[in-house]
Amino acid sequence: MSLREKLRVIVVDDMSTSRGLITQALDSIGIKNVATAGDGKSALATITKSPVHLVISDYNMPEMDGLHLLHYLRNTPATQKVGFLLITGR
Numbered sequence: 001m002s003l004r005e006k007l008r009v010i011v012v013d014d015m016s017t018s019r020g021l022i023t024q025a026l027d028s029i030g031i032k033n034v035a036t037a038g039d040g041k042s043a044l045a046t047i048t049k050s051p052v053h054l055v056i057s058d059y060n061m062p063e064m065d066g067l068h069l070l071h072y073l074r075n076t077p078a079t080q081k082v083g084f085l086l087i088t089g090r
Helices: 017-029 041-050 065-072
Strands: 009-014 033-037 054-058 085-086
Touching: 009 017, 009 041, 017 033, 033 041, 041 054, 041 065, 054 065, 065 085
Parallel strands: 009 033, 009 054, 054 085
Antiparallel strands: none
16 A cells, blocks of 8 residues: 555645545545545544544634644644644635
């Protein structure tokens, strides 16, 4: 199994269209194990149940924005080394 096939990613964005586009882009390069969430709180629940290697998160979201999600992950020992890519459409 290749590294791309083993990689676990979560895409976090409140816009379903953006989540879909990013998921399709990841799929096109062989990254198939992708979860999605509509906000930071939902992402945390998913990450707690099923750890990931990389978070791709929108900056502006309701409930918990991308910056607060990053801050929480960096201050939690189990997730402080998870890769994090913060994006925005603005």
